Amino acid sequence: MWDDRDRNRWVWAAFAMPGIIWLAVLFIVPFYAVLAIAGGKLNEIFESPIPVWDPLHWTAANFTAVYHDFVGQSAFVGPIFVRTLVYVAIASVLSLLIAYPAAYFVTRFAGRRKVLFLALLIAPFWISYMMRMLAWIDLLQTDGYINRALVDVHLISQPVNWLGGKSITVILGLVYGYIPYLILVLYAGLDRIDQRLIEAGRDLGLNRIRTFVRITLPLSRQTILTGMLITVLPMVGDYFTNQMLSGSEATSMIGNVIDSQLNTASQESQGAALSLLLLVFLLAPMLYYVFQTRKASREAV
């Protein structure tokens, strides 16, 4: 093939080099700094972390502390971690259920108005996430418009305290924050599905639903997986949504714990350790994504 038997692979290597060097210097090195902090010590005066650069001198003290946060007498992180996974699972399924039909509609049926829909779908990217959340907080107040509307249509009899530490608010907040990315990825993927394949299905007598299930869905499998990976992974580390929409310990996520630790000088090293553990946990999906892309790129030729 064009690339594999290419004698002058230096061309492709040259293309990749600037990025590789950049990542090496400005990502791998700082990442090593995270390891050095997690395996490091604390300055006695300022209680700030002292990175230990030599791997041979790394201590396990911070990891032990994190371990004790999970297991043991003063453990508290376990339920938070489980809760995070539950929230993320529900939020991702919800996101998919909302994003897929919308993306599907825009790719298949929007016709002339595709540009308009696309612009509207991309719009959330252009305004500050914070501003959108602030607007939501305002809408969700006890006497805000949401409650008023719900009471008016008699869906509820009393205003609900949406911002009072409710899981549903946090989950919907997660969906709201990450769904634009999912929609964009789904759009891109669904757009690539050849219309003629669908027509062929129709020609063969499948009705709409069956066409969808037997043609479109399998063809979009890779897209769905990519989209889920791209939205779910960052969601696990999210702390902002809970802080803004709930502010209660009852709904806190693992991201909150890490954030809090990284902002407390004496716990920064533990925060680094916990981040590393989280990243290890996310390793499997990440590797899966990388190998899927690799496979897909080989197959596509």
Added chain:
Amino acid sequence: MSVATPSAPEVIRPIEADPVDDGPPPGAPPPRPDRRRWQPPWRNPWRRPWILEGFTWLYLIWSLAPIAIAVLFSFNNGKSQSAWQGFSVRWYWGDPVNSIFHNPMLRSAVEQTLRLAVYTTVIAVPIGVAFAIGIHRWHTRTSTSFNFVMVFSYVIPELIFGVAMFFLFTQLFTFVHLGTVAEVLGLVTWNFSWPAIIVLARLVSVGSSYEEAAADLGASRLQAIRRVLIPMLMPAIFASAVLVFASVVDDFVVVDLLSSTANTQPMSVIIYANTHGGNGGPALNALATMMLLFSFVVVIAGLVAYRWMTRGERGSSRHDAMTSIAGM
């Protein structure tokens, strides 16, 4: 796809008369209406998808209503961000103390945001695109591992990345002082994955057949890349540039940690931590609206540029540019 019709062996058949339908034989009951001619509307596979469309509109309203509210309140006459007190442009230039135009902190924030967004986009997109092209074609362990590193940089929580960068610039690479340079370096690294992932996805679907065709026609590799591959990737490049720009405009964590004095604090930092009482409130909405405007302008400009660049090559479809952009 053209279905190749297998050629049938030549067979000579006499031409037969088509059967003629003279109607029912006399005496027989009249034919029943052909049920297959009338289908209930919901069986029509080509009907308009009302449900889907309604659903999409509902989603869009849910997604955009807060934006509309935020923009609306930037024109609020009072200090409230929730009680409408009349229309005014005071937060943009009217108010002599607290408007964006008059408040030096807000004004420099706008400038800094633009500066960071432009620098970061201009650096991250070319490097990211080149990286994607290289990784896609160069199959070695190195490239796979750096592909992984790139994905890793997407997934890592931003705060830990920011803290790591802070350590980097204050302890290891101290010749780089905190400030705009550090911010740009951090932002490029953080947003590097956008062009890389998007262009890679597009490359995967495009394949290398077009370049091979170009090579068959006599183009050198670099020519093929320049004249065939890059134009085909333009939508993806454009999309990733938009995303990088928007991401930088909204980024807060990395920038705050790597900022130095007030004039290196962009809008996002100000929005997150601003003055209250007379100085805050709708001025923030005004800032956010400006952010929206910038992104919008950039996208429109990019769109126009794209259409101009591909003016001779576009297909007949009117909305080709926009759709191919998102076609990534």
Added chain:
Amino acid sequence: MTFHPREGWSEDGSRRSHPLSRRTFLAAAAATGLGAGLAACGKSGAASPSSTTTPLAPLALPRPDHPVTWPLYTSNTAIADGLQPERNATLKIYNWVAYINQKDLDAFGKKYKCKVELTTFNTMTEAIAKLRSGQFDFDVFVPTVDVLGQLIGAKIIRPLNHTYIPNISQAWPQYTSPFYDQSWQYTVPYTIYTTGIAWRKDHVDENPYTMANAWAMPWQAKYKGKVAILDDYRESMSLGLLKNGLFDLNTTSTTQLQKATNSLLQLDRLVNLHIDNNDYSNVPSGQIWIHHAWSGDMAAAAGYMPKGTPVDVIGYWFPTDGKGPVGNDTLTVLSGGSNPVLAHLFLNYMLDLPNVLENISYNGYMQPINGVTPQALVADGILPPSLTSTVVLPSYFDNGLRELELAPAVDAQWNQDWLRVSGGV
């Protein structure tokens, strides 16, 4: 390590969500013998916090009954007398978010013909980390009392030359030699505040002034979803201590801390506890009915009342016997700044009554200057009469409880307990 009212603060009446914010002040402070040993930290180019190889003098933790006179170093001296203010200068102030009135800055700039640039920080941790990196030339800094040890030992702040600051005579007398800085060598006072409980009189039946243990007011299940405590490890852990009748807010006793933690965990479950620093907006808006609050925030509540709701539905309680948390901030001159004379003049400027009143009208926090009395504040329209309980009287500092520096291990314990209670929020 004390808390700070501006820790993790965010205006616009929304929930604070500053990723970098919240909490903690540079924990460590435990000024362990900030002696010359810390010379290496801070100013050098490649600031590395690991230069703790020099042996350190014993802990100097200022306490009201153990006042501290900070050492003066030959390598970090005050400026000379009688210098002229710098010309064409930009005075750089490094302060908390929303903690100083822009009008005061503008007026100062006009008076001394200089530009004034305000840079803000969200947490003390962030501020000290940046100051220690040595890359910044801020002139004025606003630290809390508990980090003074570190700052002085690392020579981040410079001793003051009193000849430039005659307005100290306007400050309350105890601030000419506070226990945390005898002979005011390094600091002048900035704001003072108390921490109490704010409540909505129109929604809450109880009146804390008549309760036997008003600190237990938040612990009532009937207000589920409407109760909040401050997002600050010292303040809220102290709430736990006070509720249990323990008044040592610098306690090293793990049993006491355990009691406090358990009470707070119970509060978590009882009322679906909110944790935020938005007392100034959540109570006026009615989102929260009982909020562990700072005096200055509640003093400014009038500006956040929705239309039609009078400000006197808000009450602020502080124990009448004065045994509640009190604190103050300080203004200091940074040794890395390029405009030390202007910096001194700025400190002097912020001790002058008219400027102080202007500042208070903006951020709500009192300052210990003669003439700042409840009557004056009410008369000037700065304070609503129903909230005069937010005023800090000089006598409060006699009985008041202060949250001060802790030894590192103790501080880590406080932080860890708080993490359990808050779940990171």
